Amino acid sequence: MRVFPDRKLIPVQYLLQSQIDCLRRLLSIESNCLISGYELRRLSMKVGPCTIAALALSLLAIALASNRSSGQKLAVIALPSPAATQPSEYAGLHNVVTYAEGLYSGSVPQGAEGFATLAAMGIRTIISVDGATPDVELAKQFGLRYVHLPVGYDGITKQRSLELARAVRDLPGPIYIHCHHGQHRSAAAAAAAGVTLGKFSVDEALALMKVSGTAPNYTGLFACVRAASVASPETLETVSNKFPEKSQIGDLAQVMTHVDETMDNLKLIEKANWTTPKDHPDLVPAAEAARLADFFRNAPQPKEPARTDEFAAWISAQASNASEVEQALLRGNASPQQVSEKLKIVSQACVQCHSKYRD
Ligand code: HEC
Numbered sequence: 001m002r003v004f005p006d007r008k009l010i011p012v013q014y015l016l017q018s019q020i021d022c023l024r025r026l027l028s029i030e031s032n033c034l035i036s037g038y039e040l041r042r043l044s045m046k047v048g049p050c051t052i053a054a055l056a057l058s059l060l061a062i063a064l065a066s067n068r069s070s071g072q073k074l075a076v077i078a079l080p081s082p083a084a085t086q087p088s089e090y091a092g093l094h095n096v097v098t099y100a101e102g103l104y105s106g107s108v109p110q111g112a113e114g115f116a117t118l119a120a121m122g123i124r125t126i127i128s129v130d131g132a133t134p135d136v137e138l139a140k141q142f143g144l145r146y147v148h149l150p151v152g153y154d155g156i157t158k159q160r161s162l163e164l165a166r167a168v169r170d171l172p173g174p175i176y177i178h179c180h181h182g183q184h185r186s187a188a189a190a191a192a193a194g195v196t197l198g199k200f201s202v203d204e205a206l207a208l209m210k211v212s213g214t215a216p217n218y219t220g221l222f223a224c225v226r227a228a229s230v231a232s233p234e235t236l237e238t239v240s241n242k243f244p245e246k247s248q249i250g251d252l253a254q255v256m257t258h259v260d261e262t263m264d265n266l267k268l269i270e271k272a273n274w275t276t277p278k279d280h281p282d283l284v285p286a287a288e289a290a291r292l293a294d295f296f297r298n299a300p301q302p303k304e305p306a307r308t309d310e311f312a313a314w315i316s317a318q319a320s321n322a323s324e325v326e327q328a329l330l331r332g333n334a335s336p337q338q339v340s341e342k343l344k345i346v347s348q349a350c351v352q353c354h355s356k357y358r359d
Contacts, residue, residue: 075122079104080096080097080098080104082098084098086211087106087182091113091116092113093109093114093118094107094182095107095181095213097182097187099190099191099208100194103175103177103194103199104175104176105176105177105187107179107181107186108128108130108180108182109178112141116142118142119143121176122174123176124171124172124174125144125146125174125175126147126176126177127164127167127168127177127178127189128146128150128177128178129164129179129186130178130179130186130294131249132298133246134146134148134245145171146246148247149163149164149247151188152185153218153220153291154220154284155220155221155223156189156224157224158227161193162231163240164192167243169197170241170243177189177190177193183215186212188222191206191225192224194208196230196236202226206226209225218286220284251300252302255299258295259292259295259350263350265288268280270336270339270340289325292322292325296316296319296322299315302357317349318346321346322346325342325343325346
């Protein structure tokens with residue numbers, strides 16, 4: 001991943017740099033002209049500071065003029081076509097799909113580069129449906145507002161669907177909804193909100209989720225979209241319009257109780273040969289593994305003295321291990337024994353970490 005060297009640059013400077021970068025790429029006949037800032041210095045060595053200054057000033061003038069006339073942000077990066085059948089990739093932003101005019105779904109913005117891309121697309125509000133605490137401060141540097149309305153892999157409650165729809169209706173657009181990968185939860189959230197607002201039908205929503213690559217295994221995510229229907233303005237007014245920037249995720253002990261519960265579910269699934277147990281029809285194997293990965297990925301800091309690099313590395317390794325269990329279940333190409341082997345690595349880590357840092 002490429003990272004901007006200076007986090008303090010204001011967005012318009014990023015835009016100018018991206019334009020210069022685009023020009024540079026065009027001159028060298030590179031096809032993929034995406035935003036990027038760090039090659040400015042190399043370019044200025046090639047063509048000289050005066051040319052750069054002239055270019056920058058003319059672009060600044062254009063940026064300011066268009067800002068004043070429309071009151072909107074300057075959109076210099078095109079969003080995906082609504083007719084696209086594949087998700088689009090951008091600098092610091094993956095799996096981007098257009099759900100409706102002004103409503104987009106994709107991955108978490110990766111550092112300043114991701115937020116710069118969103119700003120250059122003209123996005124004004126970001127809704128995270130992921131378990132992770134959003135980087136509200138960094139988003140603000142790009143003039144972007146954050147709303148955090150997390151949802152699970154097992155589906156979106158009616159209440160949350162209405163909250164998402166109200167946020168999409170009431171907050172300044174265009175709106176970008178993201179989870180971690182932008183494949184499953186953000187797709188379902190954009191789909192449910194769009195149906196609730198009458199932007200598209202349930203069938204169209206399901207087709208859009210297919211473009212995002214939502215795995216059929218996540219039956220709960222599809223079920224809540226199938227169950228969605230257009231809500232009246234009065235119904236939308238029944239849910240909160242507080243739209244929090246950060247939702248509480250609890251301390252490590254709380255997260256661990258969820259980890260424990262998810263691990264118990266996975267053990268029941270394992271006993272049923274990695275299928276949904278008969279006496280627990282609500283359990284979706286891949287969804288439980290994804291949930292476990294999410295808890296580890298987003299686990300808050302432990303209390304001192306456990307706050308060490310080793311601890312952090314241990315936690316993040318379990319996020320990857322649980323992700324591998326999820327991927328194996330999604331692809332369906334691993335034997336039950338192989339999946340069990342992967343889960344065993346996580347079980348062993350629970351014991352090892354507790355004996356060193358907890359017990
Ligand atoms: C990298 C370290 C680490 C790993 C891995 C880890 N834990 Fe923990 N766990 C902790 C620490 C530290 C605490 C104590 C938290 C506190 O009390 O603040 C804890 C607490 C707990 C608790 C007690 C929660 C409570 O109510 O106080 C449970 C249950 C638990 N872990 C389950 C698990 C399970 C199951 C796994 C594996 C799937 C796991 N943990 C993996 C570090 C870890």
